[in-house]
Amino acid sequence: MKSLVKSLAACFAAALPLAGALAFEPFEQSAGQSSSSSGSSAPAPSGPIRFAEGRYELGRRTRALERAWMNCRDADRRSAAIPRVQTAVLGFFSGNAGVVAQSLDETAAALRGQSPDAADRWVAALSVTPARALVDLREPALDVTIATLYEVNAPRPALTLRLAVGKSAAMVRLTADTPLPHRVRVAFEPSKQDIDAALEVAVGTPGNPARQSWRIGVSRVRDLDRRLTALDAAAMALTKAPAPDAFDLERATLATRVSLLKALRERPPLETDLAGAEILRDTERLVEGLRATPPRSTLVGRAGETLLSAPTAKGPLPARALASPEAPVLVIAFHGAGGSENMFFDGYGDGEIVRLCRARGWALACPRVTSPLDDYGPVIERLPALLAPKAKRIFIVGHSLGAATALVVATKYADRLAGIAPISGRAPGATGALKSLPTFVSAGTKDFSRSGAEQLAERLRAQETPTTFKLYEAEHLLVVPDALPDIFAWMDNLAQRPR
Template sequence: MRERILVGALGCIALLSTGCLFGADAEATRADLALAYAELEQALAEHPLPEADVRPVNTAFDQASIAFFLRNYSFAVSSIRELTARVRSGGAADGATRGIAALRGRSIPRTVVAGQSLEIELRTFGLPLAPAPPRTVPLRLMPLSGGPAVEREATLPLGLLGRVDTCIAITGGTELAPGAYDVQLGTDAGRFSVARLWVVTAGLDTQRTANEARLAELSAETPALAQALAAARARNALLTDRPPDAQTALAFDDPNRVAADVAVEIDALAAGRDPYRGRTGEYWRVARAGDVDVPLRVYAPGIAGADEPLPLLIVLHGAGGDENMFFQGYGAGRVRALAEELGLLVIAPRTELLVGNPERFGPLLEAVRHTYPLDDARITLLGHSLGAVTVVELAKRWPGQFAAGVCFAGAGNIGGARGLPPTRVYIGEQDPISPPRIVQAAVQQARAAGEPVELITLPGYGHTLGVGARLDEAVRWLAAQRRAK
């Protein structure tokens, strides 16, 4: 019997990983997944789950996550969108909603100069098996900065198995002011973000090339300016008319604003000033750690400009994510408001570059110090999954550096770690990726050795959604901690 179960499970995994069950998987990308996940977290923030829905919604999301890790991105994206509709409406998605959830959208071209014509391409994920009757649904180009949307209609075969392969023309583009746009399809609970569109005042390739010539003439006289110059070069490299799908650093930003900021940053560097010193608000940059540039997203509260020492919170995303997840995903970016309220400087580095190389944390921290004065008694860590493993690895490698740590959905080798700061470990009761019994045993081992580790179990939660559910609690606890002198 056990052998049959094992063979059946392996068969399901094979179907998921090859796409045989749900169709070919060449169309969906990590960019599609980022939009779908951000939309789900926003829905959860606006419509908190009733207790009866916590377990089934978490189960469904974890199944989508496993499909993602098995590289079946199409199934993952469409499943997460259907969950979003369920969270918004309180009920299961109907056939038309499921049809929209299975669409990939693309702006052609992705970046247009104001006034230029474009098309929105809509195609079905995978290989549908049967026709479906057409329906007319609204298509909206919604400016991320707010304001009225540009609206069109699309007539599509939206049954679950209907095939869509069409383009909607936006002729002339005169209705589109410069900015970043969310391309939305559908109505009410069944409305999804299917693409991003950038409308620019001038070609990004042209602006990037001009900036590169200016940057090539600059040199750095101090370590602080060397870090700033590396950051400016990396930010300038984001300015491209054809951004790769895997690049999400600007997926939620206006490239016109970034281009204008980069030009000002180059002016400051040419004058021998660090353009990031005391900068407030949110921005993307890199920090040089040896021969590696570590991408990170930064949020500095309004008080950062006062040159007073700031408490530092380092947030570390899980596997498959990137440095943008705590600002666009987990808790719908709730960390921004918490940082402002609590006066925290928040940095979110690329986890994969630290987990196996914790020695890179030293240069990373030094780069942050060049930009902001830090309160050394209030440096804390928070990580999810792979990020939780990294929290433990950093605490082991840099003993006495941190005031406290929080681990969501895993804790790595916490059982064998010694000299830890006060640490909270949150584990979902039904986590299929970091099994609770293994995490519980590791925490018990650490506690038996006298380590200050606390375990908090989240009833009904799985591997990921518990982060947003308990982010406020975790960050407030961290903000109250101070390293013993």
């Protein structure tokens, strides 16, 4: 088992790079509301940045690639894209963010049928990074770093950027001689209300100023440091209560959320856009409930997305969930190596599984996966009653390392499950416990896990497990959004059967 875990963890470092933080040098000089090529920023070493520093940008690019893949119906374009994505996978292995970013950008453009000129390629290569994802309302401006993730084999043209938060904008002009990274400040509008806002980015050239645009989540809250200090103290006091008890899940959630809020306060966007203001307010409500007499849970009975943590012997297990008190079905999704609880929500087809669950009124739970050997019992034993108390069926979906995890969990809890769907996975050991459990096995035709998935399907069929097996014209990453609609159609059929 341990050798299998090791090989799976090595085979794909991340499909959507999550669970890291961008880290640039501290600001040496601030620009005003307008910045030009005067050389106001200090030169920095050129070359590929370290992998951990580009996780947010790589995630943004991966989601763009997934959207382009899902929108492309041209079989030839799709086929031509597969080797390019495999190049990105090799970049993940080597930890070279520049190689990965360039492969993702070029592949997305090819899938869209675009032929980018030199200016388009320079625009695509840029990264824009706010210094922090969560700031105090009293802060007058947001520090932003402009850099490149990779070099373009063409002279850099004059580039323009419009960076805006609300109605306040900074206009930036980069010439061929402007040193990168380049630092600017974007002024905030005065506000008295907590807000989950965004840094709106538009990049182009003087003649075409909006060649590409995107948004980066930035949250602003009042009295931020005082509120974080109060939450930190509450977490320390409340987590000293004897465990386990009726509120151990709430306390585990509190501890994890406080750590997350501190990270949002201290760092650039970690891996995806998170509603820091709403997370802060919801965590304060969680503390109020735990301090009430008698204590009460604010996690019970809610609907919609939420962040929570299940208590385990190793500590809190973070999960991102879509709660639905009336849901007849709960789907549990285990992500691949290098990901986090955000991966199925924001990646794997730009959140395809969330759309599929919402369309059916189903609930969804996505725990963080580090190893199939970890304790995921609370996910099966505790989360269904919290997220979908009326659910009659539970399905498990997993990709790559998450597929192995799904199979391990299913061998322990087969009697509680309605079916499992391992994508690009292999049998982690004995499968006898799965004999009566409907299973949908899938992989890509150019997937390095194809042989393992084929062997898994053969083993299950040999023991007469109800098995569906399907291959998709894809590789290891893009097979997931292709397979999910068929998996959900398969689950629809099983959910309609009498128990």
